[in-house]
Amino acid sequence: MNSSRFAFGRLSLLTWVFATCLLSVSAAAVATDVPPAQGLQQRNQLLSQVASLSQLQFFWHYQGKWRGNADAPRLSEFLQSIPNAEQVYWPSAQLFQLDAPELASVETLRSEVAEQLRLLTLAHPDDPLLAAKLMQLRTQVQSWLLGKPLHEALEPGLAYNQAKYNPQLSAGRYVLQASARPKTLQVLGLGGVFELQFEPQQPAYEYQSSLLRQQALLPEQLQLLLPSGVVKTIPIADWNRSEQPLDITALVFVPIPDVYLTAETAQLNQQLLQLVAYRVKP
Amino acid sequence: MNLTFPRIVGIVLSLSLFGCSGVWESNYAMFEYLLATPDDETLTNEELAQRPVPAMYIRRDDRGQFVLDFSGTIAGVDYWRAKGNGMVALHESRLVRALGFELSLQSVQGVGYRPLPVVTIATPVGSAFSWLSDWAVPEYQGQLSHSEITAKNPAELTLQGQVVRTMQLQETVTFADGSQFINQYWFDAQSGKLLRTIQKPAGFWHQLDMIFISRIELPSLAADALSTSGVTP
Numbered sequence: 001m002n003s004s005r006f007a008f009g010r011l012s013l014l015t016w017v018f019a020t021c022l023l024s025v026s027a028a029a030v031a032t033d034v035p036p037a038q039g040l041q042q043r044n045q046l047l048s049q050v051a052s053l054s055q056l057q058f059f060w061h062y063q064g065k066w067r068g069n070a071d072a073p074r075l076s077e078f079l080q081s082i083p084n085a086e087q088v089y090w091p092s093a094q095l096f097q098l099d100a101p102e103l104a105s106v107e108t109l110r111s112e113v114a115e116q117l118r119l120l121t122l123a124h125p126d127d128p129l130l131a132a133k134l135m136q137l138r139t140q141v142q143s144w145l146l147g148k149p150l151h152e153a154l155e156p157g158l159a160y161n162q163a164k165y166n167p168q169l170s171a172g173r174y175v176l177q178a179s180a181r182p183k184t185l186q187v188l189g190l191g192g193v194f195e196l197q198f199e200p201q202q203p204a205y206e207y208q209s210s211l212l213r214q215q216a217l218l219p220e221q222l223q224l225l226l227p228s229g230v231v232k233t234i235p236i237a238d239w240n241r242s243e244q245p246l247d248i249t250a251l252v253f254v255p256i257p258d259v260y261l262t263a264e265t266a267q268l269n270q271q272l273l274q275l276v277a278y279r280v281k282p
Numbered sequence: 283m284n285l286t287f288p289r290i291v292g293i294v295l296s297l298s299l300f301g302c303s304g305v306w307e308s309n310y311a312m313f314e315y316l317l318a319t320p321d322d323e324t325l326t327n328e329e330l331a332q333r334p335v336p337a338m339y340i341r342r343d344d345r346g347q348f349v350l351d352f353s354g355t356i357a358g359v360d361y362w363r364a365k366g367n368g369m370v371a372l373h374e375s376r377l378v379r380a381l382g383f384e385l386s387l388q389s390v391q392g393v394g395y396r397p398l399p400v401v402t403i404a405t406p407v408g409s410a411f412s413w414l415s416d417w418a419v420p421e422y423q424g425q426l427s428h429s430e431i432t433a434k435n436p437a438e439l440t441l442q443g444q445v446v447r448t449m450q451l452q453e454t455v456t457f458a459d460g461s462q463f464i465n466q467y468w469f470d471a472q473s474g475k476l477l478r479t480i481q482k483p484a485g486f487w488h489q490l491d492m493i494f495i496s497r498i499e500l501p502s503l504a505a506d507a508l509s510t511s512g513v514t515p
Contacts, residue, residue, distance in 0.1 A: 080357070091389055180391070181391045198424070201424070248424065
């Protein structure tokens with residue numbers, strides 16, 4: 001394999017050293033807690049870290065550091081430049097673009113969701129626990145770092161060997177979300193995103209008791225958001241439950257039960273699911 | 283290369299499917315045919331020497347063997363590609379991907395934060411391993427397997443007409459469903475390279491017999507050609 005084809009082939013050593021030194025220190029703060037309503041500011045801060053290095057077309061943030069390529073690579077070239085790639089669990093890896101134009105409309109969606117959560121909180125003055133969880137969810141939504149997900153399968157061998165899985169990436173600023181195989185599921189529900197111990201092959205409905213500790217009341221079905229962008233619905237109520245297990249690669253969305261929703265917040269679940277697809281995990 | 287009449291007919295039929303079914307499925311139509319064919323595909327030493335990239339024979343269960351080409355080491359994993367876009371991949375000696383099968387193996391990883399355990403010529407008898415495999419459907423995610431090296435003996439292997447001295451290791455694997463299988467590895471006694479392995483990654487799945495024919499030291503003509511290929515699996 002000709003390694004000179006990949007990643008940093010056309011990046012001058014001097015520029016690379018400068019960019020790495022400049023950015024690695026400030027990027028270390030990326031994964032730390034963000035105060036409420038700071039998600040957009042966080043993205044802008046991240047982007048500002050590389051704004052001055054306009055001679056590079058393609059930047060990506062991974063493991064606390066920005067890295068750059070002179071030109072936007074093909075997906076296979078990009079994947080082959082990932083450090084410690086053999087430790088990555090590729091089925092759940094995702095790539096997000098932080099400066100995609102469509103994120104402006106996603107920010108509008110975020111504002112709408114936050115407003116609906118505020119209205120829903122006001123609609124339940126006699127249920128302080130529910131109101132607290134709704135406000136907690138609202139705070140999280142406002143702090144999410146949002147990016148445009150690339151819905152291609154991030155499987156290095158597939159990208160390298162098959163043209164249809166190897167798109168040309170566009171110039172821009174990206175975040176690679178990739179880690180070792182997770183032991184826990186990411187769940188979004190009342191109160192925001194939390195983690196749940198993953199039990200392989202266990203039907204989804206058997207997670208009900210664990211979910212109830214967080215949610216108080218469960219909907220009739222869960223929705224699974226896969227890295228590909230596909231949404232799967234799994235019924236879990238006593239009268240409709242299926243034997244389907246949860247998926248370790250998915251984000252599990254626990255919709256807010258209909259009994260809590262009002263006429264003006266009827267679209268909240270759908271909008272939350274749309275919005276969380278853009279969430280970059282801290 | 284032996285292209286028998288049934289094999290040619292099968293390949294033509296498979297190619298014809300490209301225009302009339304979903305891209306993903308049709309991409310693998312020929313691979314499915316190759317996996318099922320009863321005939322062995324073989325390469326002469328001359329054909330092997332002339333190939334631009336290293337080759338492997340692969341056999342699913344008791345079906346015929348066919349040739350895969352080495353496509354590269356990507357993210358620490360050696361990928362081998364078949365006609366029809368099927369692929370298998372190994373991390374050192376361990377099978378970690380099998381794509382294009384009716385149920386594809388997506389990932390094999392160590393348990394927790396431990397690295398994936400692999401077997402080498404130096405692995406002693408009694409070594410014990412655990413790993414998790416994930417498959418293309420959630421019903422088969424997180425399959426936990428345990429294994430132990432239960433035998434290690436010198437053995438002769440005849441490959442491409444050459445008798446090779448090897449060290450054969452047997453790994454007794456216990457799968458999540460309680461079933462067992464004995465994985466086998468033959469390492470070149472001199473170089474330590476893996477020459478052949480038979481592995482079954484889950485109790486519900488197939489066994490694959492993989493022979494790394496380009497790693498065999500061939501007579502001088504073939505060896506010269508191989509050494510100029512510039513590719514090492």
